[in-house]
Amino acid sequence: QQPVQSPQAVILREGEDAVINCSSSKALYSVHWYRQKHGEAPVFLMILLKGGEQKGHEKISASFNEKKQQSSLYLTASQLSYSGTYFCGTVGGSSNTGKLIFGQGTTLQVKP
């Protein structure tokens, strides 16, 4: 089942912060976050596993509440380069099955 992202769109000024949320109705093994710029392929940002491990870029932070099956991506001191569409993806169950389902995306626009 597709995870649900909120908000659908965000407009920021440079230097402002944003939080993007992702929720699922099923138990999750992992939550992925990717950013996609127009006309390009998605780029990896962060993966969070049940149990607390995570892997990602230093300047990106995220959380994963296993009990609520929710994850949040925190974008602080936003830069123009942060603009794009952010997707969360989830793998259900107790292990990496390879079946990664993406949410509908959150469009972020950072203005000067």
Next chain:
Amino acid sequence: NAGVTQTPKFQVLKTGQSMTLQCAQDMNHEYMSWYRQDPGMGLRLIHYSVGAGITDQGEVPNGYNVSRSTTEDFPLRLLSAAPSQTSVYFCASSSPRDGFGELFFGEGSRLTVL
């Protein structure tokens, strides 16, 4: 390393024609997937594979076939193209060995069905 390579990058088909989108990876990844992305939409999983000889359906498998005879290649076949299959198709690969399974995407194949 080339990473994930998709061909062709652009293709125009007529309704009813068949074609194969090619995907190859050189990272020795066990897992491979095909997604489609319609304008303003998210990525929807078509088919995925966890190894040579093993494939499974994703969210939107109808109208598409896949096979995985080698670790490197995962072609996507459209048997009888329909206008509803106009989309951008992304192939991705990952490895479960580190427990994380970060996806590496190809550049995408833009398909138009007239």
